Amino acid sequence: MANSAHTPDSLVREFISLLIARDLEGASALVTPDFEYDNVPMGKTFGPQGLRDTLSGFFGMCTGIDWEILRQTSSGDMEFGIVLNERDDKVEIHGRWATLPVAGVFEIHDGKISLWRDYFDKATIIDVMTPPAN
Secondary structure, eight states, X not given: OOOTTOOHHHHHHHHHHXXXXXXXXXXXXXXXXXXXXXXXXXXXXXXXXXXXXXXXXXHHHEEEEEEEEEEEEEEEOSSEXXXXXXXXXXXXXXXXXXXXXXXXXXXXXXXXXXXXXXXXXXXXXXXXXXXOOO
16 A cells, blocks of 8 residues: 555655666556556556556666656645656666656556556657667
8 A cells, every 4th residue: 555645746756766676566556456557659558467567578678777757746635646747767778778758647546646648759769679780
């Protein structure tokens, strides 16, 4: 169960920290059973298992992860809150670091994250994931 001392802002910051640490179990414990994860240019997945399945594949490609929250604002409370952030999601794949600029939207319901929607450039992430030509 989510920490009752959390605010929407601190819950999302903890969630992102757990993802950077590749703690998918810990991160999935912070989402609702009907959680929606929407990578806007790539598609949606649902529930804690969908989160784990989607990110375990991507994180498996990464030899390094360093996501930086550049700006974040929130409204509401832990019953119903909204968090917006701008991030530089830095990943090391195929021996090279790349930065993906991301805008994220999070909805909080009853103390957990019910929606995570990220907006980013699909061509940029495809380029990052494509092995370099020899």
